[in-house]
Amino acid sequence: MGDFQSLGLSNWLVKQCKHLGIDKPTPVQENCVPAILEGRDCLGCAKTGSGKTAAFVLPVLQKLSEDPYGIFCLVLTPTRELAYQIAEQFRVLGKPLGLKECIVVGGMDMVTQALELSNQPHVVVATPGRLADHVRSSNTFSMSKIKFLILDEADRLLEQGCTDFTKDLEEILGILPAKRQTLLFSATLTDTLQELKSIAMNKPFFWESTSETRTVEELDQRYILTPEKVKDAYLVHLIQTFTDEHDDWSVIIFTNTCKNCQILTMMLREFNFPTISLHSMMKQRQRFANLAKFKASVYKILIATDVAARGLDIPTVQVVINHNTPGLPKIYIHRVGRTARAGRNGISITLVTQYDIHLVHSIEEQTKTKLTEYPVKEKEVHKILTQVNVTRRECEIRLESTDFDEKKEINKRKQLILEGKDPELEAKRKAELEKIRKQKKKFKQKIQETIQKKHKQTQKKKTTEPTPP
Numbered sequence: 001m002g003d004f005q006s007l008g009l010s011n012w013l014v015k016q017c018k019h020l021g022i023d024k025p026t027p028v029q030e031n032c033v034p035a036i037l038e039g040r041d042c043l044g045c046a047k048t049g050s051g052k053t054a055a056f057v058l059p060v061l062q063k064l065s066e067d068p069y070g071i072f073c074l075v076l077t078p079t080r081e082l083a084y085q086i087a088e089q090f091r092v093l094g095k096p097l098g099l100k101e102c103i104v105v106g107g108m109d110m111v112t113q114a115l116e117l118s119n120q121p122h123v124v125v126a127t128p129g130r131l132a133d134h135v136r137s138s139n140t141f142s143m144s145k146i147k148f149l150i151l152d153e154a155d156r157l158l159e160q161g162c163t164d165f166t167k168d169l170e171e172i173l174g175i176l177p178a179k180r181q182t183l184l185f186s187a188t189l190t191d192t193l194q195e196l197k198s199i200a201m202n203k204p205f206f207w208e209s210t211s212e213t214r215t216v217e218e219l220d221q222r223y224i225l226t227p228e229k230v231k232d233a234y235l236v237h238l239i240q241t242f243t244d245e246h247d248d249w250s251v252i253i254f255t256n257t258c259k260n261c262q263i264l265t266m267m268l269r270e271f272n273f274p275t276i277s278l279h280s281m282m283k284q285r286q287r288f289a290n291l292a293k294f295k296a297s298v299y300k301i302l303i304a305t306d307v308a309a310r311g312l313d314i315p316t317v318q319v320v321i322n323h324n325t326p327g328l329p330k331i332y333i334h335r336v337g338r339t340a341r342a343g344r345n346g347i348s349i350t351l352v353t354q355y356d357i358h359l360v361h362s363i364e365e366q367t368k369t370k371l372t373e374y375p376v377k378e379k380e381v382h383k384i385l386t387q388v389n390v391t392r393r394e395c396e397i398r399l400e401s402t403d404f405d406e407k408k409e410i411n412k413r414k415q416l417i418l419e420g421k422d423p424e425l426e427a428k429r430k431a432e433l434e435k436i437r438k439q440k441k442k443f444k445q446k447i448q449e450t451i452q453k454k455h456k457q458t459q460k461k462k463t464t465e466p467t468p469p
């Protein structure tokens with residue numbers, strides 16, 4: 001492995017890296033930095049925690065120092081927290097340049113952002129939805145001369161998940177110059193490779209780590225098989241064990257819904273565990289504040305939805321617990337990648353019910369790793385089962401007495417209005433679709449029954465017919 005200087009970076013940047021304890025380039029940096037400095041588009045696919053951020057921040061800063069102007073570089077990323085983290089890397093590594101960066105994300109004041117954009121920052125780090133809003137509503141800034149477009153977590157930006165970025169991306173791409181360098185990074189690029197190649201047009205340099213597995217070796221990947229109603233008791237037991245056995249630890253617990261996130265937080269607090277949550281139904285300022293408290297180890301336990309699954313770099317996290325088995329291997333890879341970063345060790349424990357076993361198989365198939373069982377003292381878990389379940393129920397009742405569900409409904413309607421849709425029409429459309437789905441299901445069932453009936457009849461006929469001599 002060479003050093004940063006041999007990759008073509010200037011002394012001042014190498015020094016900045018040293019200040020941050022970054023001495024030797026990681027493989028993704030060693031391979032992608034020279035290609036980017038040569039002026040090529042780049043697709044970089046490397047495991048979680050392998051230093052992909054610096055692999056694009058360093059060459060951009062190098063080029064910016066040679067020909068400084070604003071707005072030089074646009075970085076798009078799927079979550080607001082990640083946008084702040086990336087901006088911080090630019091700020092720290094680019095300090096000697098007097099770098100001006102601007103963060104444009106939802107949930108924060110739009111006027112302040114518009115002002116900052118009009119001040120010609122060198123680097124803009126944004127989530128697509130809010131930046132597209134600025135593009136539609138303001139003519140006080142121009143991105144027609146940017147040199148770099150970077151899509152971090154590029155596959156997420158292009159897939160049509162519950163938050164669909166594709167429309168906003170189209171709008172943003174429309175104001176960018178065709179002549180630019182496009183850099184795409186993620187730990188899971190491969191499923192979306194074709195779409196990505198069409199964004200990075202100039203025969204992009206493609207680099208993927210050659211490892212057999214898709215998760216890091218330093219990660220100990222475990223599972224616990226549990227009935228649904230014993231899950232929470234296992235969770236409390238695990239947290240108690242970590243608290244008893246380690247002084248210095250922190251854990252992220254991933255769960256599937258905002259409501260569950262809220263209930264689990266309330267429940268663990270009832271057991272006096274220092275717990276804090278992060279999900280999309282929280283106010284943005286609260287999200288940032290909670291994350292900051294978790295990073296500073298004021299709270300040792302973060303309960304989050306998949307809004308925290310990608311990119312977040314918190315070195316103190318030694319444990320990731322999946323309270324639900326992720327439905328997609330890709331989500332599993334990103335979630336467990338919040339620990340065992342930059343060569344550190346870590347452990348992930350996935351709670352698996354009998355209905356999720358097929359999901360574990362597809363995770364194992366995709367990651368090319370076998371999950372092993374995490375040994376638990378069952379007796380201890382059963383001792384606390386009733387107490388845990390009663391506490392959970394109490395928390396559920398307490399949450400129901402607040403306006404949590406109502407807020408969720410209001411948020412959904414707001415989102416629809418923002419997308420230019422009529423909430424009433426959407427509700428009608430949904431009801432119609434549901435009706436059709438139910439009819440289809442009924443029809444399918446009927447066909448299935450008829451086939452089975454026919455099958456039984458022919459079987460019966462065969463057994464009653466005399467066999468020919």
Ligand SMILES: Nc1ncnc2c1ncn2[C@@H]1O[C@H](COP(=O)(O)OP(=O)(O)OP(=O)(O)O)[C@@H](O)[C@H]1O
Pocket residue numbers: 021022023024025026029046047048049050051052053054186187310311312313337341342
């Ligand atoms: N060359 C290096 N040597 C040591 N540490 C490094 C090096 N480059 C980056 N790091 C550190 O490694 C950590 C992980 O880096 P980064 O967040 O860029 O990972 P990533 O590959 O983007 O992960 P993810 O896929 O989860 O987003 C950071 O704390 C970063 O400061």
